[in-house]
Amino acid sequence: MKSDGGVLVNGANRVDLVAISELVNQGSRVLDIGCGDGGLLALLEATRRVDGRGIEISQRGVNECVARGLSVVQGDADTDLADYPDDGFDYVILSQTLQATHRPRHVLEEMLRIGRKVIVSFPNFGHWRVRILLGLGGRMPVTRSLPMAWYETPNIHFCTIRDFVELCDEIGASVEKSIALGRTGERNAFSAPLWFWNLFGQQAVFLLTRGLDKP
Amino acid sequence: MTETRDSDPYDDGAPPRSVGEVDELSGQVASFGPDTPLALDSGGRLDHLEIAYQTYGELNPERSNAILICHALTGDQYVASVNPETGKTGWWSLMVGPGKAIDTERFFVICSNVVGGCMGTTGPASINPASGKPYGLDLPVITVHDMVRAQAMLLDHLGIDSLFSVAGGSLGGMQVLQWAASYPERVFSALPIATGARHSSQNIAFHEVGRQAVMADPNWRGGRYIEAGVSPRKGLAVARMAAHITYLSDGALHRKFGRNLQDRDELTFGFDADFQIESYLRHQGFTFVDRFDANSYLYMTRAMDYFDLADAHGGRLADAFVGSRTRFCVASFTSDWLFPTIENKSVVRALNAAGASVSFVEIGTDRGHDAFLLDEPELFGTIRGFLSAAAVARGLKP
Numbered sequence: 001m002k003s004d005g006g007v008l009v010n011g012a013n014r015v016d017l018v019a020i021s022e023l024v025n026q027g028s029r030v031l032d033i034g035c036g037d038g039g040l041l042a043l044l045e046a047t048r049r050v051d052g053r054g055i056e057i058s059q060r061g062v063n064e065c066v067a068r069g070l071s072v073v074q075g076d077a078d079t080d081l082a083d084y085p086d087d088g089f090d091y092v093i094l095s096q097t098l099q100a101t102h103r104p105r106h107v108l109e110e111m112l113r114i115g116r117k118v119i120v121s122f123p124n125f126g127h128w129r130v131r132i133l134l135g136l137g138g139r140m141p142v143t144r145s146l147p148m149a150w151y152e153t154p155n156i157h158f159c160t161i162r163d164f165v166e167l168c169d170e171i172g173a174s175v176e177k178s179i180a181l182g183r184t185g186e187r188n189a190f191s192a193p194l195w196f197w198n199l200f201g202q203q204a205v206f207l208l209t210r211g212l213d214k215p
Numbered sequence: 216m217t218e219t220r221d222s223d224p225y226d227d228g229a230p231p232r233s234v235g236e237v238d239e240l241s242g243q244v245a246s247f248g249p250d251t252p253l254a255l256d257s258g259g260r261l262d263h264l265e266i267a268y269q270t271y272g273e274l275n276p277e278r279s280n281a282i283l284i285c286h287a288l289t290g291d292q293y294v295a296s297v298n299p300e301t302g303k304t305g306w307w308s309l310m311v312g313p314g315k316a317i318d319t320e321r322f323f324v325i326c327s328n329v330v331g332g333c334m335g336t337t338g339p340a341s342i343n344p345a346s347g348k349p350y351g352l353d354l355p356v357i358t359v360h361d362m363v364r365a366q367a368m369l370l371d372h373l374g375i376d377s378l379f380s381v382a383g384g385s386l387g388g389m390q391v392l393q394w395a396a397s398y399p400e401r402v403f404s405a406l407p408i409a410t411g412a413r414h415s416s417q418n419i420a421f422h423e424v425g426r427q428a429v430m431a432d433p434n435w436r437g438g439r440y441i442e443a444g445v446s447p448r449k450g451l452a453v454a455r456m457a458a459h460i461t462y463l464s465d466g467a468l469h470r471k472f473g474r475n476l477q478d479r480d481e482l483t484f485g486f487d488a489d490f491q492i493e494s495y496l497r498h499q500g501f502t503f504v505d506r507f508d509a510n511s512y513l514y515m516t517r518a519m520d521y522f523d524l525a526d527a528h529g530g531r532l533a534d535a536f537v538g539s540r541t542r543f544c545v546a547s548f549t550s551d552w553l554f555p556t557i558e559n560k561s562v563v564r565a566l567n568a569a570g571a572s573v574s575f576v577e578i579g580t581d582r583g584h585d586a587f588l589l590d591e592p593e594l595f596g597t598i599r600g601f602l603s604a605a606a607v608a609r610g611l612k613p
Contacts, residue, residue, distance in 0.1 A: 059577075062575075062597075063596055066604070067596075068600075069604030070604075071574050075560075083563070084567055
């Protein structure tokens with residue numbers, strides 16, 4: 001863990017992970033999709049005593065996870081979630097991975113099937129800096145949290161916070177909690193209206209449950 | 216590593232040694248009599264059972280650091296030491312030994328020849344006490360579950376209640392899965408590698424070709440070739456040749472042999488081994504018959520064919536592992552078409568459905584099914600990491 005409120009994952013400081021871990025109850029069963037080198041799972045096991053599982057697409061990530069004693073399966077979020085039973089986990093977490101999936105809607109629906117609660121974090125494409133780079137600069141934004149050029153980024157399905165809220169609505173997920181994070185992890189006022197954090201939140205963390213009208 | 220060594224760990228080019236020229240570790244045999252019969256899935260039972268085994272490393276005072284290695288179809292108990300009959304290095308000496316991924320300086324490793332085998336454990340070439348002659352086909356058909364029951368008897372005999380780990384590839388992996396399903400409380404961690412929870416139709420088909428080749432050899436004599444003083448060498452060699460293809464991959468064969476000619480510059484317009492691949496397979500076939508009993512080959516292949524772990528649990532594989540506290544690590548290889556990733560993943564899926572602790576890696580390689588026996592650093596790294604983490608969880612001293 002880093003002292004300034006983030007967690008190091010694959011060498012990057014991830015401010016969203018602390019926010020995520022605070023949403024997870026002690027002793028719960030957790031599936032982390034796209035778990036990388038296992039930074040979040042290790043954090044959750046250490047601070048929340050969770051029974052954790054992971055899915056990771058890269059061989060290197062899986063090996064690092066296995067070597068630190070985590071239970072991680074090499075696989076692809078787009079195709080392998082079907083292998084997991086309904087309600088198998090208390091929490092299913094997708095951190096900074098939604099925008100890299102081929103079928104984000106499908107992935108989200110599968111997560112809501114597998115977990116009683118779902119936590120998703122993603123970079124907000126509606127952030128003012130992104131809007132300026134695209135709107136005024138006329139170029140795909142390259143920022144600190146979106147550091148790769150358009151032709152080499154694995155991120156193929158960007159969305160804004162507003163877009164995400166709309167998708168949740170469409171698939172009948174209800175938003176239990178939502179947190180917008182600034183660059184260093186400072187949290188935007190919870191009471192602020194949606195337009196405000198769609199403009200000023202660099203990242204978003206959502207806690208979702210299945211809506212009542214959905215099985 | 217020579218080209219031949221690369222795909223057949225048994226063949227290191229060393230001249231075969233004669234039986235009797237044994238190394239100091241060999242010769243461990245546990246005998247079981249009618250007071251502890253081995254009840255078999257077929258309904259039969261073995262009142263007299265010998266289990267030949269090897270051990271490596273030292274059992275700790277808590278008896279908590281034992282790892283059972285389960286061998287594959289034509290393997291044996293000499294996992295990390297020279298096989299005294301062939302003079303070849305241990306079949307998994309790249310994986311098991313001092314400082315290796317399965318470290319014999321840390322763990323107490325046990326490997327036994329399976330029931331139905333031909334390296335000292337009771338098998339079709341053993342003397343049937345009822346007749347005083349070799350069993351031949353009078354030995355009841357042996358299943359993977361039977362093999363595991365016998366191994367459990369061996370562990371009782373050695374005074375080991377709980378294994379730190381069970382590891383094996385292929386048929387060995389089937390035994391690992393059976394161990395985890397039958398004795399979950401005795402298995403702290405499990406390493407099923409390049410395996411499946413059942414033998415596929417295609418795999419049964421290849422085995423049937425092999426068995427038919429053995430039985431079509433006139434020297435097989437209905438399985439009574441030992442008394443007749445002959446051996447179905449040609450049939451067994453053909454069986455081995457066909458099987459050997461399934462252990463490799465199109466890519467690896469092409470890389471190693473291509474269409475290269477063997478000791479000649481042009482085609483002979485005949486049926487000699489013009490191509491290197493033909494020569495290689497013939498060599499594999501004919502070296503195999505020197506070390507393996509033909510009837511044992513029938514029994515081993517049958518055991519794999521009959522294996523269907525889900526079937527024994529109402530058709531739901533996950534039910535085989537419900538409530539299991541064993542830590543699993545499953546590994547497959549991208550070019551393995553005998554036990555492809557999808558078969559290994561069905562095990563992972565079932566373990567997930569059962570809520571078991573499971574890790575899974577797919578190792579990228581072109582060496583096919585045999586990759587689990589070869590120098591695959593990613594596999595070694597995964598297993599080393601998995602066992603180290605499991606050792607911490609078990610409270611083993613570093």
